[in-house]
Amino acid sequence: MALIERILHARDARAWHGTIRLEGVYTAGVAGERWLRGLQAGKIYGTRCPRCQYTYVPARRFCERCLGGLDEGAWVEVGPQGTLLSWTRVYLAPDGSRLAHPRTLGLIRLDGADALFIHDLLDEGTPWAVGMRVEAVFRPAPERVGSLLDLQGFRPIR
Amino acid sequence: MERWVYPTTGLRPEDIEQGRVLTTRAPLRGEYAWDAGVAVGRFLAELKNGRLIGRRCRSCGRVMIPPRMFCEQCFRPTDEWVPLADTGTVITFSVCTISWDMRRLEVPEVPAVIAIDGASPGMGILHKLGEVGQTLEEILQRVRVGMRVQAVWKPPHEREGAITDIRYFRPLEA
Amino acid sequence: MAGRRVAIVGAGMTKFVRRALETGPELAWEAAHKALESCEMTLDQIDAVVLGSAPDAFDGVHMKVEYLSPGAGAWGKPTIRGYVGGGTGVFAAIQGWYHIASGMFDTVLVVCEEKMSSCHPHPQAAFNYIFDHTLERPLGPNLLWIFALEMNAYMTKYGLTKRDIAMVAVKNKRNAADHPAAQLGDPNITVEDVLNSEVLAWPVQRLDVSPTSDGAVAIVMAAEHVARRVTNKPVWVEGVGWSLDTQYWTNRDLSYPTYVEEAARKAYAMAGIKEPRKEIHIVEPYDPFDYKELHHLEGLLLADRGKAAELIALGIANRDGDMPVTPSGGLLGVGNPIAAAGLMKVAELFWQLRGEAGKRQVPGQPRRGLAQAWGDLMQVGTVIILGI
Numbered sequence: 001m002a003l004i005e006r007i008l009h010a011r012d013a014r015a016w017h018g019t020i021r022l023e024g025v026y027t028a029g030v031a032g033e034r035w036l037r038g039l040q041a042g043k044i045y046g047t048r049c050p051r052c053q054y055t056y057v058p059a060r061r062f063c064e065r066c067l068g069g070l071d072e073g074a075w076v077e078v079g080p081q082g083t084l085l086s087w088t089r090v091y092l093a094p095d096g097s098r099l100a101h102p103r104t105l106g107l108i109r110l111d112g113a114d115a116l117f118i119h120d121l122l123d124e125g126t127p128w129a130v131g132m133r134v135e136a137v138f139r140p141a142p143e144r145v146g147s148l149l150d151l152q153g154f155r156p157i158r
Numbered sequence: 159m160e161r162w163v164y165p166t167t168g169l170r171p172e173d174i175e176q177g178r179v180l181t182t183r184a185p186l187r188g189e190y191a192w193d194a195g196v197a198v199g200r201f202l203a204e205l206k207n208g209r210l211i212g213r214r215c216r217s218c219g220r221v222m223i224p225p226r227m228f229c230e231q232c233f234r235p236t237d238e239w240v241p242l243a244d245t246g247t248v249i250t251f252s253v254c255t256i257s258w259d260m261r262r263l264e265v266p267e268v269p270a271v272i273a274i275d276g277a278s279p280g281m282g283i284l285h286k287l288g289e290v291g292q293t294l295e296e297i298l299q300r301v302r303v304g305m306r307v308q309a310v311w312k313p314p315h316e317r318e319g320a321i322t323d324i325r326y327f328r329p330l331e332a
Numbered sequence: 333m334a335g336r337r338v339a340i341v342g343a344g345m346t347k348f349v350r351r352a353l354e355t356g357p358e359l360a361w362e363a364a365h366k367a368l369e370s371c372e373m374t375l376d377q378i379d380a381v382v383l384g385s386a387p388d389a390f391d392g393v394h395m396k397v398e399y400l401s402p403g404a405g406a407w408g409k410p411t412i413r414g415y416v417g418g419g420t421g422v423f424a425a426i427q428g429w430y431h432i433a434s435g436m437f438d439t440v441l442v443v444c445e446e447k448m449s450s451c452h453p454h455p456q457a458a459f460n461y462i463f464d465h466t467l468e469r470p471l472g473p474n475l476l477w478i479f480a481l482e483m484n485a486y487m488t489k490y491g492l493t494k495r496d497i498a499m500v501a502v503k504n505k506r507n508a509a510d511h512p513a514a515q516l517g518d519p520n521i522t523v524e525d526v527l528n529s530e531v532l533a534w535p536v537q538r539l540d541v542s543p544t545s546d547g548a549v550a551i552v553m554a555a556e557h558v559a560r561r562v563t564n565k566p567v568w569v570e571g572v573g574w575s576l577d578t579q580y581w582t583n584r585d586l587s588y589p590t591y592v593e594e595a596a597r598k599a600y601a602m603a604g605i606k607e608p609r610k611e612i613h614i615v616e617p618y619d620p621f622d623y624k625e626l627h628h629l630e631g632l633l634l635a636d637r638g639k640a641a642e643l644i645a646l647g648i649a650n651r652d653g654d655m656p657v658t659p660s661g662g663l664l665g666v667g668n669p670i671a672a673a674g675l676m677k678v679a680e681l682f683w684q685l686r687g688e689a690g691k692r693q694v695p696g697q698p699r700r701g702l703a704q705a706w707g708d709l710m711q712v713g714t715v716i717i718l719g720i
Contacts, residue, residue, distance in 0.1 A: 026450055027169070064403070252534055
């Protein structure tokens with residue numbers, strides 16, 4: 001026995017409209033706070049797990065492999081140079097509209113790190129290639145606020 | 159067990175408001191269009207006509223409001239529409255002095271669960287009471303569990319097929 | 333009892349705070365790390381992970397459990413999420429139990445986390461979306477309505493006063509003063525303080541309500557042959573039960589939590605308990621509001637309907653009474669990070685039964701305890717019975 005009456009025209013299907021409106025305010029965390037302040041100071045830090053021999057970037061409070069804590073002694077400077085492991089060029093905005101200027105993103109292994117890092121690739125026109133050596137470009141110091149965007153992006157090493 | 163409690167870092171509101179810790183913000187903004195469904199679609203259409211309607215399951219005999227096309231207790235389709243009255247009895251009520259985001263309201267609201275006449279006993283709907291006072295004290299004087307109430311409707315041209323086509327329920331006694 | 337014997341062998345938790353600097357994964361890690369440390373186990377000895385966390389809206393991250401998973405030791409492990417609102421904290425322990433009882437896994441790390449402070453303008457706002465979008469939300473409801481309506485129904489049916497109920501808030505907040513992780517412990521609070529606190533949605537006043545909180549709790553569960561190697565005081569899971577009532581909350585009898593009774597009966601049957609009032613030595617019922625503790629004690633069949641308040645008034649529910657209720661300090665005193673709160677109660681029983689609860693210790697060597705959690709739209713009951 002059918003429970004559902006077939007509605008032949010979409011306009012006859014009643015819908016109730018509503019919105020869900022909340023704002024997320026996210027702290028950076030114990031490790032994140034310190035890592036972002038590092039960016040503000042023009043440095044990229046990681047944390048190294050001595051048991052697993054693995055260096056995380058961005059720096060983490062704990063190692064997910066062994067659940068050990070990564071304390072003071074685990075903080076190491078990494079980069080600012082690294083190797084490009086992958087890259088892509090994006091043509092669409094999150095809402096599906098076409099970007100005025102396509103955006104290029106890179107997946108980078110910073111020197112001294114094991115975890116991979118994503119950021120913008122600068123210098124349009126560069127023939128990006130996996131394996132290319134790249135270097136971090138920071139914004140001028142007065143413009144840095146303790147944000148991922150204190151880094152402008154990465155460009156080929158000159 | 160004190161050893162097994164981690165000394166988590168608590169923050170004060172000022173730490174966030176004054177930017178002493180770094181934060182990022184992102185709105186969670188979802189726009190939704192929920193299909194009313196067969197049962198609620200008809201319920202809304204009847205509200206526009208100034209009527210409440212329920213649904214009967216012949217197996218357990220319940221006349222249910224809000225109406226549903228299946229009985230969740232017998233787990234079978236329900237059988238027929240049942241017109242209901244627009245009067246009822248207050249099962250429980252509250253006097254709410256704050257808004258959804260914890261700000262103080264000027265005039266308290268009186269949400270209530272109201273058993274609708276014609277539906278099975280205890281079949282309540284959520285709505286609000288009105289014409290019962292402007293302050294907490296007045297309202298507590300006026301409202302009682304078990305009180306008889308009557309729906310106050312918007313005029314026909316203002317109704318849109320919504321639960322708010324009923325403005326509120328007011329006391330039936332003088 | 334279905335399946336193999338399962339024990340809790342370790343527990344750890346964060347402090348419960350109004351807003352933490354830690355991210356959700358860091359909170360999960362703090363609790364998980366302490367839990368493993370407490371029984372000297374390492375992550376590679378854990379076979380599976382159960383993660384409990386309630387609405388994604390609080391942490392503000394979709395697929396929240398995947399987001400939390402690194403801190404909960406879930407990397408590379410079979411992992412499952414349980415989510416029944418506030419009932420999650422006890423439900424996660426039940427999930428841990430059946431992972432092991434089934435014979436599929438020998439050890440499970442159960443982690444429950446909530447970071448409510450991310451949700452603005454106020455965590456309360458996320459609860460708005462629990463109401464029916466078409467028939468209830470247009471009325472502009474807020475969460476307090478549901479509790480106030482239920483509290484009034486309960487008070488009216490049994491002729492209870494605010495004073496009868498406020499004693500629960502006083503007992504729990506005072507108990508919490510002895511809990512090292514507590515957010516709102518207060519050794520000096522009185523019934524007058526509660527009765528004089530700001531009216532929010534009558535009959536609910538500010539001190540009737542638990543806070544919003546950030547926090548995490550973790551426990552380690554193990555099959556018998558592992559448990560006996562890890563500790564000389566394993567705490568056994570003796571009974572579990574869970575039940576869900578109708579979503580049509582306005583059609584229910586709000587003065588009695590049928591869903592709690594249904595869950596409790598299953599747990600009592602499994603544990604072979606015939607006289608719960610005699611056989612349960614400590615109860616940790618869910619207390620997001622003071623009246624809920626009474627409501628739940630009745631649903632747990634530990635008090636006659638309408639009579640739970642007498643247990644509090646007569647001192648029977650004190651730590652040194654005949655049936656201590658919420659010796660931890662509960663949600664009212666320790667805090668209410670939604671999913672973690674129920675697991676806090678399970679951890680409390682673990683420490684109490686092993687004699688490790690410090691200043692909160694119930695005297696007389698209690699041997700059996702019951703923890704109960706509750707959530708969703710006032711509709712889920714989850715119960716676990718532990719014994720030593």
